Amino acid sequence: MTRTPRTTARPTAPVGRAVARPHHAPRPAGGPVPGPVPGRWSPSATAAGNGAGTVRKTVLPGGLRVVTESVPTVRSATFGIWARVGSRDETPTLNGATHYLEHLLFKGTGRRSALDISAEIDAVGGEMNAFTAKEFTCYYARVLDTDLPLAVDVVCDMLTGSLIRSEDVDAERNVVLEEIAMTEDDPGDCVHDLFARTMLGDTPLGRPVLGTTDTINALTRDQIARFYRRHYDPTHLVVAAAGNLDHDTVVRQVREAFERAGALGRADAEPVAPRSGSRRIRTAGRVDLLDRATEQAHVILGMPGLSRTDERRWALGVLSAALGGGMSSRLFQEVREKRGLAYSVYSYTSGFADCGLFGVYVGCRPNLVHDVLKICRDELDHVAAHGLGDEELRRAIGQVSGSTVMGLEDTGALMNHIGKGELCWGEQLSVDGMLAKIASVTPDDIRSVAREILGWRPSLSVIGPLTDRQSARLDEAVA
Template identity: 40%
Template sequence: MLYKDNLANGIRVITEEIPFVHSVSIGIWVGTGSRHEEGADHGISHFLEHMLFKGTKNRTAKQIAESLEIVGGQINAFTSKEYTCYYAKVLNDHFDLALDVLADMFLNSLFTLEDLEKERNVILEEIKMYEDTPDELVHDVYTKTVWQEDPLGQSIIGTVNSVEEISREQLVSYYQNHYVPQNVVIAVAGNIKRDLVLKGAETLFSKLKGNKVPKIITIPQSFNENAFVYKEIEQMHLCLGFPGIPSLDDDIYALTVLNNVLGGGLSSRLFQKVREERGLSYSIYSFHSGFSNSGLFGIYAGTSAQNAPEVVEIILEQIDDIKNRGITKEELANTKEHIKGTMLLSLENVGNRMNRLGKSEICYDRIITPEEVVNSVLQVTNEDVAQIAHKLFVKEKLVIAAVGAEKPQLNL
């Protein structure tokens, strides 16, 4: 059973009772991410996420780490462009402990100067690690090339300069402005009763106060420049694509089908054409990142510099083919079954269920059920796919980003 409740202070609580499992997953979601940062705050959402693990009035950082590990549980967090999530997964017997630890972190973190400086160094090392991972770096290069200085185009983790400049006062101010009841969702999925969730949430989170600061999120302007970042590495890492559509656009399900056919799995066109038939790449796939009022469609490929032109040529050929001729009836039927199967199988994991609930509520203010998604996908037609292909695949909007030891010579 699925329930949605509101605490007296405005925090939304989503509970999905799943009696046939032994575990429970809890997520504390905040509607703020790197997109909501301005100027000197670049990277502060991610920095703040780190700081909530560094100690509270009641627990040291070590005690936070040990508290759930000793009962076989997990605790972690992540920051995205539009939201932040702190989550735990434990046996249902330890639900009260897990919720208490998350609430303690969320409400009672100390943000000491000593911990701040230690964590600043940790994040700077994280940035270095990330820059040494070109298959991830190229995605940020691609996003920044499309959206440039818009907050949506900036990396979630921040830059060396921005992280070095973030102060304790900035962190506390950002926390006070964004970690407020109207901006928080508690999502719980697993072998737990709704009444227990509400009782625990009310007891622990009722003292959270504050009002959400209104912020107008503008639609970012898209650019169609290309970018190259030099790295002394063996492979050429490529990201190319076009501006996409918002997460709730009417065409989102047609795009889901299109993405799956083009580069969504081992049987996709790009995987078959580029890797299986010609052996030009080990990894190649397409993706769509949807946000509240914009999106980004892209294709990633890792290949040698000399093969990069051929790989890009095949990608553009497949894009043109779908744009001009659409997809086959067999591709449409197979893709629908693939999406349906993947989604329903993912629901066997309580963590996936919690993530779906939390993201849906924090981003869209409603629960988009798996049944709604599956039914919408099943209604997609070949004409729908052709329509979104024509809408997205505009040659004048093509952007290519590359990371490697030599600039790719592309014939566009």
């Protein structure tokens, strides 16, 4: 077991949720004219819609991909640009550079100041934000359909014309450090980063998306500018838009914006392929404790999962829903409803290009940690040995199906779906296609994936004020 002193660990954004929290917006207290657009159509230029429309794709000269979904029944549109760069693309000394750069692209271009960027979107009642993950970054704006040309122009200008001035790098450094401090004050976030480090070690995937105080303080303007030039080439970008829009018009507007900035690149360039590969996570029985004076202990018990391209991910998603995906799930019933040992308990999966994680999170009083862990371990072991009952399987399939559909009910979610689909898989899967994959999960599929995933000896990450005696017993949970 590794016990981390309070003064040394700097965990950050939750790997379980995959992204750094969007931060550029405050926390909450008409029709385009169609026209032909020169471009290169991909073999999958038209696909079944995820919402009420059709997904279309165009590849512009220079390798820039534009994917849209038309939903004529709404009066809004969301426009985003996805970059194939995340924290896993950083060296140890550059840890946090991707997220730092995300901040800096809002600081001004040759055409707009930082105030201009936000004021132009605010003036039309729009929303603008960005997020950084371990394998990608996304910048987006949601506006009325009649204001979509403005959103295209502003977001494209940010991505192609950022100045990355030394004074902005220095000023924003403190903002990033405050975000790290804010995250450190939330142990429910920190424990996910601790779990990533427990499972993946000092690797690009195991390091925090936000970086650390030391790495952020050491980053220079030249390092960040080189990182920007290397990873924001058009071949690494996917433009995605969803809502009441016309595909050809969006393509033309994007092309004009990139041409204006001289950012289309070589005419014969091809898009970079989705990440691929396979890695084996061999961590088993590791225990990491971060000693913090919190009211609760925040615990993740987990093991290696599946990559995002593994076809068994549909079965694992259904299994996770049955274990800890809702109020009728096994863990919720056993830990909270029957025994009242915790308020929050859930399971989740994280899939990357070449590996994945499966985890069970619980927040409880420190003196209850061992009781909670025993219950969780017993349930995981039971499902690994016996699978799910027919009624459990039916309920879990229904839950995953319903949440999948309802999660795509707005233009922002649709933009995320088609953008990430193109960047991470190189294809689109319709709602009907996803529902068919979920519905096809069988009891044998569940038993097979449960034996493989839940059969691993788990590892454990804990944040909380455990006594020495309580800490010494943590190894029992992963024995």
